[in-house]
Amino acid sequence: MASQIPDVISLAQGIPSFDTPEVVKKAAIKALNKGLVAKYSLTYGLPELRETIEEKLAEEGMYYDFENEIVVTVGSIEAITASLVTIIDGKKNEIVLFSPSYASYAEAVKVAGGKPVFVNLDEKNGWSVDFGSLEKKITANTAGILFANPNNPTGTVMGKETLLRIAELAEKKKFYIITDEVYKDFLYGEYEGKSLFSLAQVPELRKRVIRVFSLSKAYAMTGWRIGFVHSDEEVIKEIVKVHDALVTCAPVISQYAAMAALDFADKDIERFREEYARRRDITMAHLDELSEFFSYEKPNGAYFVFPKLLPKRDSWQFAHDLLEKAGVAVVPGVAFGPNGESHIRISFGRTEKDIDRAFERIKTYFRKGSV
Numbered sequence: 001m002a003s004q005i006p007d008v009i010s011l012a013q014g015i016p017s018f019d020t021p022e023v024v025k026k027a028a029i030k031a032l033n034k035g036l037v038a039k040y041s042l043t044y045g046l047p048e049l050r051e052t053i054e055e056k057l058a059e060e061g062m063y064y065d066f067e068n069e070i071v072v073t074v075g076s077i078e079a080i081t082a083s084l085v086t087i088i089d090g091k092k093n094e095i096v097l098f099s100p101s102y103a104s105y106a107e108a109v110k111v112a113g114g115k116p117v118f119v120n121l122d123e124k125n126g127w128s129v130d131f132g133s134l135e136k137k138i139t140a141n142t143a144g145i146l147f148a149n150p151n152n153p154t155g156t157v158m159g160k161e162t163l164l165r166i167a168e169l170a171e172k173k174k175f176y177i178i179t180d181e182v183y184k185d186f187l188y189g190e191y192e193g194k195s196l197f198s199l200a201q202v203p204e205l206r207k208r209v210i211r212v213f214s215l216s217k218a219y220a221m222t223g224w225r226i227g228f229v230h231s232d233e234e235v236i237k238e239i240v241k242v243h244d245a246l247v248t249c250a251p252v253i254s255q256y257a258a259m260a261a262l263d264f265a266d267k268d269i270e271r272f273r274e275e276y277a278r279r280r281d282i283t284m285a286h287l288d289e290l291s292e293f294f295s296y297e298k299p300n301g302a303y304f305v306f307p308k309l310l311p312k313r314d315s316w317q318f319a320h321d322l323l324e325k326a327g328v329a330v331v332p333g334v335a336f337g338p339n340g341e342s343h344i345r346i347s348f349g350r351t352e353k354d355i356d357r358a359f360e361r362i363k364t365y366f367r368k369g370s371v
């Protein structure tokens, strides 16, 4: 709908405003000109790329063998879907999702033949996990839990203690954990300067934890479609069968681009992070000026904030009205699960100019009493 309206400012799209780093583009052109990209790669991905991934993971305390424990995928969403198809098995078909969480999760679970089971996050406590609610939703049919850390749309981060409690539960009740860490490089506030703890760092959990990552967000490469999944060999040998059936292999030109990104573009990640940190501050300052209409939990990760509408109201209708009357696109919270109702998602992955202009319009909208 937003694309039909002229001069709309979008704070809806969850994509980086930046272009892919030059060093990555040059590597892709070089591979193309050398005639390296015409043919399929191995199903697991180019060995050189997987070796690079193995080294990067080891730098972060995760030890996975490139030969049989890492698969290069078509973005993280293919890694997630292939993992879900793998772990959903007959009656063991329930996948626990936090609400709110990334809108495509529930769809991927259904495509994989599973049933999404929502567990509400506790907004009053910074969108934290309520273990009482979580435990109630675990049954004999639970195949796994899937979450993003940092989370989309709330921008909140789960710390080590919470993650280890989830792992304890998974061990006890025998279900898989799919941890989606596509926003791990964008941390702010109390997490600024720290590296994200991952359950994939715990050797005892390696048969239970499936970790996915993507170059989409970290390196501003959403269009290149490269991600990867890693876990114990036993799990990966099943995931790779699904990956093979779905896509054969990830696009080879993009695999060369990914190699250059991992080798040479980490300074670009830092450039993006600093810029998002600034935009986060600007966004929060705007929201503070609108405290009569929105309350919010400070995001410590990703590039999203998930303000609550005051007073409570239908998020779809509000987003629709804001689009029509103010020409600003945001995502209605209900898209992120039942607990997202009466919220909107704002992306500060957009440019500073867009953020400022959009908030000027939102302020005018409220001033006019359009509520």
Ligand SMILES: Cc1ncc(COP(=O)(O)O)c(C=O)c1O
Pocket: 014, 074, 075, 076, 077, 078, 102, 148, 151, 152, 180, 182, 213, 214, 215, 216, 222, 225, 226, 227
């Ligand atoms: C939490 C999360 N996971 C996965 C994805 C999918 O990204 P990609 O398939 O480009 O890696 C997104 C995209 O917005 C996301 O927000």
